[in-house]
Amino acid sequence: MINTLRHLLRRLTDPIDPPLMALAAILLGISVLVLGSASPDRLGAQCINVLAALVVMRMAAQIPPQRLMRLALPIYIVGLTLLLAVMEFGEVSKGARRWLNLGVMRIQPSEVMKIAMPLMLAWYFHKREPLIRLRDYCIAVLLLLAPVVLIAKQPDLGTAILVLAAGFFVIFFAGLPWKIILGLVAAVAAAAPMAWTVMHDYQRARILTLLDPEADPLGKGFHIIQSTIAIGSGGIFGKGWGQGTQAQLDFLPERHTDFIFAVISEEFGLLGNLVLLTVYALLIGRGLMIAANAPTLFTRLLAGSITLIFFTYAFVNMGMVSGILPVVGVPLPFISYGGTALVTLFLGIGILMSIHKHRMLVQK
Amino acid sequence: MEFTNPQESLEHFRRRLGIAGGFVLFCFGLLILRFLWLQVVQHSYYQTRAEDNRISLVPVVPNRGLILDRNGVVLAHNYSAYTLEIMPSRAGNLESVIDQLAEIIEIQPKDRKRFRKLLDESKNFESLPIRTRLSDEEVAKFTAHRYRFPGVDIKARLFRQYPMGALASHLLGYIGRVTDQDNDKIEDQNQEDNYRGTDHFGKSGLEQHYEFDLHGRTGFEQVEVDAGGRAVRTLASTPPTPGNNLTLTIDAKLQEIAEKAFGDRKGALVAIEPSTGGVLALVSVPNYDPNLFVDGIDSSNWDQLNTSPDKPMINRALNGAYPPGSTFKPYMALAALQYGKRRPEQTIFDPGYFMFGGHQFHDDKKGGHGTVDMYKSLVVSCDTYYYMLANDLGIDNISNFMRQFGFGQRSGIDIEGESEGTLPSQEWKRKRFKNSGQQKWYAGETISVGIGQGYNAYTPMQLAIAVTALANNGVRVRPHLVKSIADGRTGQSVPVELQPFNSIPLKPENLEVIRNAMIGVNKEGTGARAFAGAEYVSAGKTGTAQVYSLKGEKYTEGSVKQHLRDHALFIAFAPADKPTIALAVLVENGGFGAQAAAPIARQVFDYYLLGKLPKEPAPTDEQAVEDDQ
Numbered sequence: 001m002i003n004t005l006r007h008l009l010r011r012l013t014d015p016i017d018p019p020l021m022a023l024a025a026i027l028l029g030i031s032v033l034v035l036g037s038a039s040p041d042r043l044g045a046q047c048i049n050v051l052a053a054l055v056v057m058r059m060a061a062q063i064p065p066q067r068l069m070r071l072a073l074p075i076y077i078v079g080l081t082l083l084l085a086v087m088e089f090g091e092v093s094k095g096a097r098r099w100l101n102l103g104v105m106r107i108q109p110s111e112v113m114k115i116a117m118p119l120m121l122a123w124y125f126h127k128r129e130p131l132i133r134l135r136d137y138c139i140a141v142l143l144l145l146a147p148v149v150l151i152a153k154q155p156d157l158g159t160a161i162l163v164l165a166a167g168f169f170v171i172f173f174a175g176l177p178w179k180i181i182l183g184l185v186a187a188v189a190a191a192a193p194m195a196w197t198v199m200h201d202y203q204r205a206r207i208l209t210l211l212d213p214e215a216d217p218l219g220k221g222f223h224i225i226q227s228t229i230a231i232g233s234g235g236i237f238g239k240g241w242g243q244g245t246q247a248q249l250d251f252l253p254e255r256h257t258d259f260i261f262a263v264i265s266e267e268f269g270l271l272g273n274l275v276l277l278t279v280y281a282l283l284i285g286r287g288l289m290i291a292a293n294a295p296t297l298f299t300r301l302l303a304g305s306i307t308l309i310f311f312t313y314a315f316v317n318m319g320m321v322s323g324i325l326p327v328v329g330v331p332l333p334f335i336s337y338g339g340t341a342l343v344t345l346f347l348g349i350g351i352l353m354s355i356h357k358h359r360m361l362v363q364k
Numbered sequence: 365m366e367f368t369n370p371q372e373s374l375e376h377f378r379r380r381l382g383i384a385g386g387f388v389l390f391c392f393g394l395l396i397l398r399f400l401w402l403q404v405v406q407h408s409y410y411q412t413r414a415e416d417n418r419i420s421l422v423p424v425v426p427n428r429g430l431i432l433d434r435n436g437v438v439l440a441h442n443y444s445a446y447t448l449e450i451m452p453s454r455a456g457n458l459e460s461v462i463d464q465l466a467e468i469i470e471i472q473p474k475d476r477k478r479f480r481k482l483l484d485e486s487k488n489f490e491s492l493p494i495r496t497r498l499s500d501e502e503v504a505k506f507t508a509h510r511y512r513f514p515g516v517d518i519k520a521r522l523f524r525q526y527p528m529g530a531l532a533s534h535l536l537g538y539i540g541r542v543t544d545q546d547n548d549k550i551e552d553q554n555q556e557d558n559y560r561g562t563d564h565f566g567k568s569g570l571e572q573h574y575e576f577d578l579h580g581r582t583g584f585e586q587v588e589v590d591a592g593g594r595a596v597r598t599l600a601s602t603p604p605t606p607g608n609n610l611t612l613t614i615d616a617k618l619q620e621i622a623e624k625a626f627g628d629r630k631g632a633l634v635a636i637e638p639s640t641g642g643v644l645a646l647v648s649v650p651n652y653d654p655n656l657f658v659d660g661i662d663s664s665n666w667d668q669l670n671t672s673p674d675k676p677m678i679n680r681a682l683n684g685a686y687p688p689g690s691t692f693k694p695y696m697a698l699a700a701l702q703y704g705k706r707r708p709e710q711t712i713f714d715p716g717y718f719m720f721g722g723h724q725f726h727d728d729k730k731g732g733h734g735t736v737d738m739y740k741s742l743v744v745s746c747d748t749y750y751y752m753l754a755n756d757l758g759i760d761n762i763s764n765f766m767r768q769f770g771f772g773q774r775s776g777i778d779i780e781g782e783s784e785g786t787l788p789s790q791e792w793k794r795k796r797f798k799n800s801g802q803q804k805w806y807a808g809e810t811i812s813v814g815i816g817q818g819y820n821a822y823t824p825m826q827l828a829i830a831v832t833a834l835a836n837n838g839v840r841v842r843p844h845l846v847k848s849i850a851d852g853r854t855g856q857s858v859p860v861e862l863q864p865f866n867s868i869p870l871k872p873e874n875l876e877v878i879r880n881a882m883i884g885v886n887k888e889g890t891g892a893r894a895f896a897g898a899e900y901v902s903a904g905k906t907g908t909a910q911v912y913s914l915k916g917e918k919y920t921e922g923s924v925k926q927h928l929r930d931h932a933l934f935i936a937f938a939p940a941d942k943p944t945i946a947l948a949v950l951v952e953n954g955g956f957g958a959q960a961a962a963p964i965a966r967q968v969f970d971y972y973l974l975g976k977l978p979k980e981p982a983p984t985d986e987q988a989v990e991d992d993q
Contacts, residue, residue, distance in 0.1 A: 324394070
């Protein structure tokens, strides 16, 4: 009897990578702690989100990379089709067309692309091995830009940036020559003024706000001013759990979602921030280690890209909340309230675990 | 890119991973620098900003001082009521907020109109009432929905109330919301801090003159507020000090009797206590209900008050200037005695007119009064006597003498905006007219000045001060309305210091002649009917002031339109030997002074001296004979 149970437990935990799981668990613990201060009412709902995300992770960890590879192209095509469908039939909410109502549930196809994108490109480069030509990079860029443009037009700048980053990481790891990378950087710098003209007003306002938040202290600059006040007033040791006046007295907007980092900074101070950064760094380090030991090009590219998505989430979010990046809708990974991002992130964790677990099997 | 050797490919990939890892650390390093900057270097700055966000100094408006009559009857006080207020800068779209509020609490179109008016006049961060005087039920209803309305809150406010309604409205004045002009006054007095949170200010009358006494000292509460501006808890507080209470010289009951005595006629009455200069009653009718102004008057009431032909907003006692008519004659007679132009027993013959420069100045009595001495000239109010006298005295003697009694000068009473009136003289005419042809004074113009007509124009207040000086053996008082001011905190009452009186150099025997003649007026002359059966001896003088000059026609009341009818006047004091009250009455378009004005004075005296309450407004005595103009 006990043996059967132990066996079951082993089967259940078998594909789970202990270091990765431990780091993710620490982040979830921080999330629960901070939400308990910033928005206790949402704690219950977030626990359900966490359970759902863990189930998804466990399932993903089970899927062998070969099967993932077979799924790459179909998922990408379905994702792209859904994005086109959003353009046509999507529901408008808060001025953006992001959701697709399928009758039984509402889905956000752009979210699918965060994983579908690196899957697709990793598959593509894997197929091209061992000879990857310049033409392949060009095709990869086109495969990348199609969904990114669709997402940016919804408009959903945050997701577009994440998908773009995810795809770019794959292309970078696939060995994009440095000459081209530097050329791209130069081209982006040159295209910036043009991008300015096609941007939505609110997107421009966010960039202007970043440059000078005090110009409009009650309007668009309000979020950034209040979050920098929260961070700065936290000092080295913070004001203590539940003691952040900016957070508790409603001065911080979106304090349970995109601006939750300001709550951490205010209540736990610089020390809290350093702990958080350390955990993220370790998580990313573990991810890169898995990538380094991955057996095939597909798994390497996929693992590297997924790991750097975690970094992108974290850096863009903390950068915007502390006022060094423009405000785009990117949550703090594993910590912000909300189920969608959490499921996506744990799907990524699950894939990393699968790659790690199956590294030997493939080599044989 | 081509890798022939898988090992080489792996190496290359691992190098890129290393670069990515370095990039990650570099970016995290940037974040750490940013955190160090915000949380260590700039920490105290942001600490202060967070505290400024959190802590708000909320002014606690003091109770406005009460206004009481000389016997302690409350004329103005405060009551507490709940208002629903919106802070426009925090509420978002006002229209939709108000629409949503209207689903919970009744908001009438006039409330919206008033709010809009207040919004136009207001500064940025002011909280403005959308509804006043909420019921307990409404307060409970809103409280349940409060979370839906950032920037909207219930406040307990004190409202000014005038429990006697329109009584004495012109002297009490009223308060209204603070305007830019009021703010200038507040700045002049360096009271900006003390007026933080105050939204009402005295606009007229005593409320205006004693604004800074009545206001009190604002208290402050240090409160923790949330982003919606709502107080979460109080950290520290300094309580407010209530405003000072004013005790008036006014006798509210006397004021009421005087106001009622006018019935529905227009006019003014000023009654003064001769020994102190304290004003016992100051009437201007019609008046208005100052309670209308407290919440912000709505436009229909405002238009009605301002466009009414009866002009209820004008304080006739201080701002109306009227020819004194024959009430001027006692001072003319006194001037004659002082200048030695007449002896009391010296007589003239009155044929019914006075010829001057080929022009006939009519006496009101056809055929004249015959032989007239000074006593008779006052008792029967003989015009011819005064035409001649004016001519003998000359305009500058007249104006120099009259000035001593306060004619043509502001009385200095404690209400703003008093009129100066007109005391004619050669110099006055030079200044008054620009055209050099009109600047010259003609001797013929002096003649009508002698009977209180011509350029003469005085406020009822000035008439009352002058008659008080007669009652007072020539001592001219400074009229005042506030008797004492009681400290809002200690309750300690300090009497208002009396201004030094002016003693007019008059010979007592001359004064005696005039007083005796004025007693005669009420005993056997033009005032006799009004004072028939009085249980005290009074002295008086009737007057009738022409509004409309008839060209050769005989004045008959019926044929002249109401607003062109003569003004009725009466000046008097009583008891004659030791006066305790002196007054001037004016009834606009009332006709003869004896008919309309004297009966009002009788009711006021009867109450003040005997405590007798009148049964009805003073009658117009159609039978009263009036020989003067």
